[in-house]
Amino acid sequence: MTAQHALLECLPAGLRAEAEQHAQRIHLSAGDVVFRAGDGCRGLPMVISGSVRVQMLGASGHGIVLYRMGPDDLCTLSIGCLMAGRGYRAEAHVEEPTEALLMPRQAFDRLMAQSAEFRQQIMASYGRRLDDLMLLVEEIAFGRLDQRLLEWLKAHANGRPALITHQELAVELGTAREVVSRLLKDFERHGRVRLARGRVELLQSQEVD
Amino acid sequence: MTAQHALLECLPAGLRAEAEQHAQRIHLSAGDVVFRAGDGCRGLPMVISGSVRVQMLGASGHGIVLYRMGPDDLCTLSIGCLMAGRGYRAEAHVEEPTEALLMPRQAFDRLMAQSAEFRQQIMASYGRRLDDLMLLVEEIAFGRLDQRLLEWLKAHANGRPALITHQELAVELGTAREVVSRLLKDFERHGRVRLARGRVELLQSQEVD
DNA sequence: GGTGCTCAGTGATAAAGTCACATTCAACCG
DNA sequence: CGGTTGAATGTGACTTTATCACTGAGCACC
Numbered sequence: 001m002t003a004q005h006a007l008l009e010c011l012p013a014g015l016r017a018e019a020e021q022h023a024q025r026i027h028l029s030a031g032d033v034v035f036r037a038g039d040g041c042r043g044l045p046m047v048i049s050g051s052v053r054v055q056m057l058g059a060s061g062h063g064i065v066l067y068r069m070g071p072d073d074l075c076t077l078s079i080g081c082l083m084a085g086r087g088y089r090a091e092a093h094v095e096e097p098t099e100a101l102l103m104p105r106q107a108f109d110r111l112m113a114q115s116a117e118f119r120q121q122i123m124a125s126y127g128r129r130l131d132d133l134m135l136l137v138e139e140i141a142f143g144r145l146d147q148r149l150l151e152w153l154k155a156h157a158n159g160r161p162a163l164i165t166h167q168e169l170a171v172e173l174g175t176a177r178e179v180v181s182r183l184l185k186d187f188e189r190h191g192r193v194r195l196a197r198g199r200v201e202l203l204q205s206q207e208v209d
Numbered sequence: 210m211t212a213q214h215a216l217l218e219c220l221p222a223g224l225r226a227e228a229e230q231h232a233q234r235i236h237l238s239a240g241d242v243v244f245r246a247g248d249g250c251r252g253l254p255m256v257i258s259g260s261v262r263v264q265m266l267g268a269s270g271h272g273i274v275l276y277r278m279g280p281d282d283l284c285t286l287s288i289g290c291l292m293a294g295r296g297y298r299a300e301a302h303v304e305e306p307t308e309a310l311l312m313p314r315q316a317f318d319r320l321m322a323q324s325a326e327f328r329q330q331i332m333a334s335y336g337r338r339l340d341d342l343m344l345l346v347e348e349i350a351f352g353r354l355d356q357r358l359l360e361w362l363k364a365h366a367n368g369r370p371a372l373i374t375h376q377e378l379a380v381e382l383g384t385a386r387e388v389v390s391r392l393l394k395d396f397e398r399h400g401r402v403r404l405a406r407g408r409v410e411l412l413q414s415q416e417v418d
Numbered sequence: 419g420g421t422g423c424t425c426a427g428t429g430a431t432a433a434a435g436t437c438a439c440a441t442t443c444a445a446c447c448g
Numbered sequence: 449c450g451g452t453t454g455a456a457t458g459t460g461a462c463t464t465t466a467t468c469a470c471t472g473a474g475c476a477c478c
Contacts, residue, residue, distance in 0.1 A: 056343060058351030060467095066343065080336020083329060089343055112321075112328050119321050119328075120292060126335045127289020133342040134265060134275065134298055140349050141383040142267035145465070165425065174350040176466060181426060197425060197474060354434065374456065385435055390457060392434095406443060406456060 005046045005101055006072035010117045015110075022107035026100050028052075034092035041081035041088065043102040046074045050098025055171060056090045064140075064174030066090060067132045076129040079122070082108070140174055148173055149183050153193070153202045161194075161201035169200070214255045214310055215281040219326045224319075231316035235309050237261075243301035250290035250297065252311040255283045259307025264380060265299045273349075273383030275299060276341045285338040288331070291317070349383055357382055358392050362402070362411045370403075370410035378409070 002025075008016050024043070028034065034045065034052060052069045054077065069075060069092075081088055082105050103111075111118045139148060152172055156162050166184065170177045184200065187193045194201040211234075217225050233252070237243065243254065243261060261278045263286065278284060278301075290297055291314050312320075320327045348357060361381055365371050375393065379386045393409060396402045403410040 056347055058347050060351050062351055064346065064350050066346065077339065079332055080339055083333040084336050089340060109325065113325060116318065116322060123288055124292040126339075127293050129339060130286065130289055130335075130342065131298060133339065133346065137273065137275065137342065137345055137349065137383075138265055138267050140346065141273050142269050142271055167425075174346075177426085178428085178467080179465060182428085182465095185427070195426090376456075386457085387436080387459085388434060391459085394458075404457090 003048055003099070005048050005074075007046060007074065007118065007121050008101075010121070011111070011115055015114055019103065019107060019111060020101075023101040023103045026102055028094040028098040028100065030094055030096055032094040034094060035088050036091045037089055038087045041078050043104045044074060044078050044082065044108050046101045046103060047071060048099040048101065050100075051095040052098055053093045053095050054090050055093070062174070062176065063171040065172045066136065067129065068095075074122075074125055076126050079108075079126070145173065145175060145179065146183055146186075149180065150187075150192075153200060157202045161196075161199050163199055165198050212257050212308065214257050214283075216255060216283065216327065216330050217310075219330070220320070220324055224323055228312065228316060228320060232310040232312045235311055237303040237307040237309065239303055239305055241303040243303060244297050245300045246298055247296045250287050252313045253283060253287050253291065253317050255310045255312060256280060257308040257310065259309075260304040261307055262302045262304050263299050264302065271383070271385065272380040274381045275345065276338065277304075283331075283334055285335050288317075288335070354382065354384060354388065355392055355395075358389065359396075359401075359411075362409060366411045370405075370408050372408055374407050 004020075008019055011019060023046075026045075028050065035041070037057060047069045049071050052075075053065055054067055054069065054075075055063050055065045057063045075092070077088060077090060112122065149169070152169070153162060156164075164172075166180045167177045169184075170180045173180070184193060184195055188195050191205075192203060194203060213229075217228055220228060232255075235254075237259065244250070246266060256278045258280050261284075262274055263276055263278065263284075264272050264274045266272045284301070286297060286299060321331065358378070361378070362371060365373075373381075375389045376386045378393075379389045382389070393402060393404060397404050400414075401412060403412060
């Protein structure tokens with residue numbers, strides 16, 4: 001049996017079969033762009049496995065990462081686009097090979113109509129996304145960049161060096177590449193990280209805090 | 210007949226009567242605090258008239274305005290809190306005398322179950338809120354403060370001087386009071402505004418752009 | 419071994435945030 | 449009416465971020 005999305009697991013058998021029948025299974029490779037700003041929305045993407053990064057492009061050409069979607073997440077942004085019939089404001093990049101279901105509008109509407117459990121999950125997902133964005137607003141508005149950078153490195157260092165360029169880190173934090181370069185250089189001078197081209201290694205002593 | 214919320218207007222008569230019966234009508238005065246960070250959620254507030262400001266408090270004690278609710282809006286944040294059963298992360302301040310309905314969880318669930326139109330509106334409302342926050346993120350991360358300040362003044366000057374302190378403006382923009390004071394002083398020196406205690410008047414020549 | 423990338427480092431300068439304190443205004447009291 | 453008080457505003461000094469304009473380093477591919 002094929003891996004499935006948690007959101008469908010809690011549906012009664014009949015509805016679930018119907019949902020699976022109408023959903024289109026899609027496979028995405030790292031680097032693929034799922035949608036860009038302005039694109040129309042063709043259904044609700046539900047991530048089964050993998051990782052997709054959602055980011056925005058500012059007028060100045062700079063970008064900022066808004067959030068990520070992982071297994072059993074769904075693309076909350078798409079629901080808004082579906083309902084309002086307007087295009088996306090952000091863009092989604094596949095980071096790891098990803099499997100997803102694309103649920104067409106009509107099937108989504110039917111599920112919303114017929115399953116309280118489904119409705120509950122959709123609303124909860126929306127709530128989490130709002131929370132994510134509110135926390136992001138707080139960080140950007142009031143957080144110090146050196147702290148945010150260190151925290152990013154801690155969160156993404158699973159004992160291994162992060163394979164990422166300064167430019168990409170800048171987009172993660174919504175700042176400029178030069179700023180990241182300078183901060184990292186400072187960290188290095190203080191023995192907090194080890195740097196190489198396309199690689200940032202948080203030193204052991206820094207991982208606990 | 211009493212003024213009603215647009216969201217209920219589009220319900221079939223039976224459902225609507227039921228909704229109105231279960232909803233609690235509340236009257237709020239300017240200055241009231243509807244909820245604070247950490248408070249539990251007791252239902253979905255639906256604004257009929259007036260204006261409520263939703264803002265967040267950063268660790269540093271600074272705040273930032275996330276968005277406003279006006280007639281026929283609803284408090285999207287509350288839905289997430291209801292569904293996840295956790296407290297608010299933000300706080301809501303009444304700006305103008307406001308009339309609202311408080312729809313209890315159960316009544317909300319019933320409406321969601323029984324009206325496609327209602328579901329559609331709720332999801333659209335969520336979509337708008339996500340959009341608001343995304344635009345805010347972009348502004349904070351990439352916008353220039355002098356531009357944001359001028360735009361705020363333009364947006365809130367209906368030909369009349371804005372009655373607001375520098376401190377309050379700082380919260381609107383998510384910055385520090387001193388920064389606002391300095392920018393405004395600059396604007397004044399360049400003849401773009403006229404300042405008085407608790408009052409900022411955008412001069413005619415500036416209102417078009 | 420050169421050539422052409424992308425990636426990283428850095429100086430100079432401007433914008434924004436922080437801290438500490440001075441000044442001004444308006445309301446209220448006696 | 450003058451004096452007192454508290455909020456609102458002004459400002460200097462300094463730090464942190466952002467921007468601009470380059471320079472230098474590492475790596476792949478001929």
